[in-house]
Each structure stands twice: as structure tokens, then as C-alpha cells.
Amino acid sequence: MKKYILLIFIVSFGLVFSQNSDHKILSNGIARSYTIHKPSNFNFNESYDLIFVLHGAMGTGKKLAKHSKFNLISDENNAIIVYPDGISKSWADARNVSKASKRGIDDVQFITDLRTKMATKYHINRYYAVGISNGGFMVQTLACEISEKFNAFASIISSLPKNLAFKCLKKRNTPILLMNGTKDQYVPFKGGEMPKFTKGGKIISTPKNHCTLEKCKSNNKTT
Secondary structure, eight states: OOHHHHHHHHHHHHHHHTTTEEEEEETTTTEEEEEOOOOOOOOOOOOOOEEEOOOOOOOHHHHHHHSSSSHHHEEEEEEEEEEEEOOOOOOOOTTOOHHHHTOOOOHHHHHHHHHHHHHHHSSEEEEEEEEEEEHHHHHHHHHHSSGGOEEEEEEEEEOOOOOOTTOOSSSSOOOEEEEETOSSSSSSSTTOOOGGGGGGGGOOSSSGGGGOHHHHHHHHHHO
């Protein structure tokens, strides 16, 4: 009897976690990996929202899928969650200080390619991107460079890289949620130079994070 109970537990456990699956895609000649979580009642004939969730430095998509609660959001709101992996556990955001940046990785193209693949495989209503820390900087890079491909963004513990501020022309009004701490010593709320132990980089202040090119020019300030 105990053997049957154990077998049922193993099968049940496997069914629960079988909603997470690992995949690869070729982008710029490089094999890139990502993890997908589908809602518990997933049906190929139905349409879903899709959320890209970008990990922080030294993280992975698989770990984020395991430890975050985005899978619950998926199950409760019928959304597909995609957890991409950065190169060398980092993203080539516009600060140009990460390991991925130093290797010349084009993560904007990677996310674009991945979005295209998801669009051909599933019926998608809306696209969202959320990221934390290095992943948050990458989300803001996406918001500046390919905002037209997303319906909204969320950036946590990150601010707009200064060298991207004057290039960030909005092609359309795409909402973005910012979540930064006023006393954060790693990502200064008032902007400026980030500490070297965070790999550095200059960022604009959180209040000016939404500024347009014209406003930044007229104020002649980015911190």
C-alpha cells in the first residue's frame, strides 16, 4: 500500500512541475535558453497574455521560476510566463558594464527573437516584460528600444541608464511601473554613479525616469 501511495505522490508531484519546461532558441548564432510556465488549465486553442520575467545578475530563469511567485500569477490569471537566461548570468543592458555587454551580446535581439517565437507558437493577446536589478535595467533598455512590441513594463531595483536617456524616444505611450527604494545604496534613488561593487554605471534619478527627450534637454539634467 505504501508503494502505491508513494507512486501517486511522485506522479502528482511530476504533474505539478511539468508545467515548467526548458527550451533553447538560436539568436545571433548563439544558443540561448529559457524556461516556460504555462497555466494549469492551458489549452492550445485559447489566447493568453505573455510575461517575460528577467532575472538579476548571477541569477537564472530556472531559479527565478522556482523561487518567485510568477507561476501563481500564471495559474490565477491565465498567463504564460517566460523566464529567459542571460549570458554569463547577466544581461547586456544599456549601462554596458555586465559580462554579457563585454562579450558583445545583443539581448534586445534575443528578446525580440523569443517574442517572435512565442507569437508563432501560441495565441498571445498582450506582451509584458518585468525584471529585477540587472534584469530591470534590461527591461528599461527594452522599453526604450522596442517599446512598440510590448503593452507594459515593470522595472524593479533599477533606473534608466544615463547613456540611454537621450536616446529614449517614445514611439508610443507604453506604461512602465518603477519600484525603487529611496534609501537604496546599490541603485541610488537620486541617480548618479552606481557603486563599483554593483558593476557600476551611471543612471538617472527615479523621478526623472519617465522624462522624454525634450524634457531632459530643456532641464539639461539627468540626475
